[in-house]
Amino acid sequence: MKNFFAELINDRFMIAAVLLFGLGFMNLLLQKNLIKKIIGFNVMDSSIFLFLASQGYINGRIAPIITNGVFDAEVYINPIPSGLVLTGIVVSVSVTAFFLALTVRLYGIYKTVDFDEIMLLINKEAE
Amino acid sequence: MLPYYYNIPAISILLCMISGISIPLLSSGRRAYRLTLFVSAVVTLLSALLMYKVIPLNEYFTYMMGHFPAPWGNELSAGPLEAMMGFIFGLVMFLSLLGGSMTLFHDILPGKQKFYFTMMNMLMAALLAMTYTNDLFTGYVFIEISTIAACAIVVARDTPKTIGSTIRYLAISLLGSGLFLIGVVLLYCITGHLLMPNIQTQVLRLVSTGLYTVPLTVVAGLLFAGIAIKSALFPFGAWLPMAHGGATTASSAVLSGLVLKGYIVMLIKIFYRVFTIDVIRDLNVTNIMFACGLAGMIYGSIEAFREEHIKRMLAHSSMAQIGYIFMGIGLDVNLGVAAAFLQIMVHAFVKPLLFLCAGRLSEVYDHEKSSYRLRGSAHKDPIAGIGFTIGAMSMVGIPLLGGFAAKFYLVTSAMMNPSKLWPALITLMISAVMNALYYMPEVIAIWTRCELCTPNPVDPNPGFDYISAPVLSAGVLFLGLNGYSMIQVIQRGLALL
Numbered sequence: 001m002k003n004f005f006a007e008l009i010n011d012r013f014m015i016a017a018v019l020l021f022g023l024g025f026m027n028l029l030l031q032k033n034l035i036k037k038i039i040g041f042n043v044m045d046s047s048i049f050l051f052l053a054s055q056g057y058i059n060g061r062i063a064p065i066i067t068n069g070v071f072d073a074e075v076y077i078n079p080i081p082s083g084l085v086l087t088g089i090v091v092s093v094s095v096t097a098f099f100l101a102l103t104v105r106l107y108g109i110y111k112t113v114d115f116d117e118i119m120l121l122i123n124k125e126a127e
Numbered sequence: 128m129l130p131y132y133y134n135i136p137a138i139s140i141l142l143c144m145i146s147g148i149s150i151p152l153l154s155s156g157r158r159a160y161r162l163t164l165f166v167s168a169v170v171t172l173l174s175a176l177l178m179y180k181v182i183p184l185n186e187y188f189t190y191m192m193g194h195f196p197a198p199w200g201n202e203l204s205a206g207p208l209e210a211m212m213g214f215i216f217g218l219v220m221f222l223s224l225l226g227g228s229m230t231l232f233h234d235i236l237p238g239k240q241k242f243y244f245t246m247m248n249m250l251m252a253a254l255l256a257m258t259y260t261n262d263l264f265t266g267y268v269f270i271e272i273s274t275i276a277a278c279a280i281v282v283a284r285d286t287p288k289t290i291g292s293t294i295r296y297l298a299i300s301l302l303g304s305g306l307f308l309i310g311v312v313l314l315y316c317i318t319g320h321l322l323m324p325n326i327q328t329q330v331l332r333l334v335s336t337g338l339y340t341v342p343l344t345v346v347a348g349l350l351f352a353g354i355a356i357k358s359a360l361f362p363f364g365a366w367l368p369m370a371h372g373g374a375t376t377a378s379s380a381v382l383s384g385l386v387l388k389g390y391i392v393m394l395i396k397i398f399y400r401v402f403t404i405d406v407i408r409d410l411n412v413t414n415i416m417f418a419c420g421l422a423g424m425i426y427g428s429i430e431a432f433r434e435e436h437i438k439r440m441l442a443h444s445s446m447a448q449i450g451y452i453f454m455g456i457g458l459d460v461n462l463g464v465a466a467a468f469l470q471i472m473v474h475a476f477v478k479p480l481l482f483l484c485a486g487r488l489s490e491v492y493d494h495e496k497s498s499y500r501l502r503g504s505a506h507k508d509p510i511a512g513i514g515f516t517i518g519a520m521s522m523v524g525i526p527l528l529g530g531f532a533a534k535f536y537l538v539t540s541a542m543m544n545p546s547k548l549w550p551a552l553i554t555l556m557i558s559a560v561m562n563a564l565y566y567m568p569e570v571i572a573i574w575t576r577c578e579l580c581t582p583n584p585v586d587p588n589p590g591f592d593y594i595s596a597p598v599l600s601a602g603v604l605f606l607g608l609n610g611y612s613m614i615q616v617i618q619r620g621l622a623l624l
Contacts, residue, residue, distance in 0.1 A: 021309060028302055037298060044305045048312055055316050081315075084264055088308070091271045095301065098275050102282065102294050109287050115294065122291045 013054030020047030034103040034113045038096060045092040049085045056081030132180045133190050136203045136259040139170045139213060140252050147248030156232065156240025163244040164224055167251065171217030177210040182616060187623040189261055189324075197322045202261035204323070204400075208468070208620035212258045212392050215475050218598075219384050220251055226483040226595030227377030229588045230490070234284050234375040243283045250276035250381065254389040263311045263401065264321050266393055270307060270357070274300045277386045280378040281370045292369035299366045300357055307353030314346045314401070323400040334406055344410045347402060351412055354394040358387045360453055361423030364446040368434070371442035376486030379438055380479035383445045388471045391452055395464065398456075399624035408459050417457025417547060421554045423450025428561035435497055437485045440565065441478065444522065447558055448474045451537060454551060460543040465617040466536035472613070473521065473529035473606050480599035481518040487511035487591060488573055491582045501569075503577035508585050512573055514596040519566035521603045524559050529603045532610025534559065 008015065020043055027040025056078040064079035103113060110118050146166045150159045180186070187206035194200070205213075224231070224247065235243050253273035260266045274297070282293040315321055317339055318329035333339045356363040367387075371379045398407045407413060427447025434440040448470070455467030488511050491504040505512025521530035534555065541551035606613060 021305070025302065025305060028298060028305070034294065041298075041301050041305075045308075048305070048308050051309075052312050052315075055312075080321075084312075084315075084321075087264070087268060091268055095271060095275060095297075098278070099294070099297055099301075102278075102290055102297070105285075105290050106287065106294070115291075118287075119291055119295075122287050126288060 014051060017047045017051035017054070020044070020050070023047075032114050032116045034099075034106070034115050037115070038099050038103065041099065042092065042096060045088065049088055052081045052085050052088070129190075130180075132177055133188055135173045135177045136205045136209070136213070136255070137190060137192060139173050139217075140203075140255045140259065142166055142169060143248045143252035143255065147245045147252060150241050150245045150248065153241055156235075156237060156244070159241035159244035160224065160228065160231075163247050164221060166248060167217050167221035167224065169217075170251065170255070171214060171221060174210055174213035174217055177205065178207070178214055181205065181210050182207045185619055185623065197320075197325065201265055202322055203259040204261035205259055206620055206623045207616055208392075208624065209258050211472070211616070211620070212388075213255055215472060216251065216254045216258070216385055216389070218602075219475055219479055220247070220381060222595040222599055223377050223380035223384065223479045223483065225590035226479075226588070226599075227375065227380060227486060228590055229586055230376045230486050236285060239283065239285065243280065246276045246279040246283075247381070250280065250386065254385055257389045257393040258396075260393075261323050261400075262321050263314065263323065263326070263397070266397075267304070267308050267311050270390070270393075271304055273386060273389060274304060274357070277382060280381065281374045283378065284373060284375055286373060289373040292366070292373055296366045296370045299363065303353045303356030303363075305353070306349050306356070310346050310349030310353060313342065313349070317342055317346070323397070326401050327403060330402055330406065334409075340410075343402075343406075344412070347407060347410050347412045348415070350397060351394065351416065354390045355416075355419065355453070358390040358394075358449055359446055360419050360449050361426050361446060362419070364423070364427070364449070367446060368430070368439040368442040371445075372436060372439045374438075376482055379441075379486075380482040383442065383482060384475045384479035387445065387449060388475055391449075391471060395456065395468070396624060399621065404461075404464065413457045413459050415457075416453045417459075417551075420450045420452070420454030420457050421550060423447060424454065424554050424558040425561075426450075428558045428565070432561055432565045434565075437489065437497070437501065437569070438482070440569075441481050441485060444562070444565070445474075445478055447562075448478070448522075451533070451555075451558075454554070455537050455540065458537075458540050458544050458547055458551065460540045461618065461621065462536065462543060462614070463540035464621060465614050466533060466540050468617045468621070469529075469536060469606070469610065469613055470533040473533045473603065476599050476602035476606065477518050477521050477529060480514050480596065480603065481522075483591060483595055483599070484511040484515035484518065487585070487588070488515065490585050492580065500580075502572050502575055503580055504582065505573040506576060507582045510592045510596050514600055515573060516570050517600045517603060519570050521607070522566050523563045527604065527607045529606035529610075532607050532613070535610065536614055 024044025031037045064076040189204040192201040253269040256269040359367040431443035488504040491507040521528035
């Protein structure tokens, strides 16, 4: 039991990341409110970044910026996941901006952010 | 010194990106259109040169971007398959834009036309990068670029309906990207690498020791699910007909003909270069692909049969055709994957041909999309009528056309795996009959003279009449007549992956 809790604490970032991924995924899939959908997408992506950052972090080591002329890799954390997170954030921000732009356009026309209601109005117009 | 043709993949991608970024500086949509056509033509010619070099030598090479080795640098890899896909992407993009130009300038507001071509260029860059990349994370980044670009070309008409369908497409697509990304991240955590050959070395080590079998299965499943959502495989394809329904003709042609295929090509590359196809088969991922493929073939065909709107009917038919591709991969024989690849190529020619011709035929009756009301339209625009007929015949599987060759090799490969023979054969038969049931009435309708109808005079489009329709039809015929040679080249290409 003690080991189980020790493992839980050790993997806390991963557990939090997986829970947040599920939460974000379900919100992106099921939310009717477009703004909440976008928030769900951001939670989902951020959880992956948390997961990645926690994998790159090594206890007791410092940020991968050469300090005091020390070139030994053993001193620093793994910089690759941080680079990936940075790229991922750029992608995520771009997609969020695009998604928000589309939402603003629809809100301008129908004065609502409820996607089901919007689709109902669109279909009614088509008839 | 590197042989000069090793630079072609990087040059093709960079050319599209630079052209996409510089288009907003141009003064009009017409100029942006010409530049995009020029870039597509150059990519086609460069890819043809790459094919000419690598296919006879059966050569596969990796190209280090900026000469930085991993993990700092990034790599591209290319061989016969990548070169052929680059050629098809360039050519079909060129023909789709040329053939759909009239409706394109009619549908999209003048102020937004050049941004449409920016997106087309970025889409082309993303498709090429997904095909050529040797790095999983780069693959993810370009998947997202292609998502934004594909959504942007759908929404370009800027009507409430297209915005609504784009939001649905974007939301579903992002679910796919999320699953793909977490798959890549998990794989990185397990293996410590992002370059495909390095991951493969570690994966094979893990498989030989029996360690991490469950996480590897989960990763393969996540990557497959992510790509399946994005490539509209059953049961994830509900967004496709909606996106097609409102999009301009060129967008529909590119979306159905190229974008969906780009993801699948990348998935095949991942299966071969990251996991190896034997490991994927051992992990039973192919069984799920097979089941989803079969269900997609039936569901897509039934929905297409029920649909009255011609573009949505073609979109449902695309879902069925995507089912054929996944069924081929899921057959667990190497010829099946080759047949799936041939199906990708055939569909990349046939579907844009059908969309472009349907677009032209609908112009005869004031952009009418209802199948019933397109009666007699082929008499007003015979080239579009002939093109539609060739495309429909290929879809049904008439011999000498590409669709027949693809179906023939799918059946042949099904016969090599007795455990999946009967489900595959029965579903192929049902789907082929359904194809005939919804395509042939359409062909008969467009060729049946309608005395009471009042057709519009159709503006001539020499690009469509003399280049797009004939070249796409010739492509369908070429693949049909050279099915055996194509399968040989594809099989050699797959062996090099």
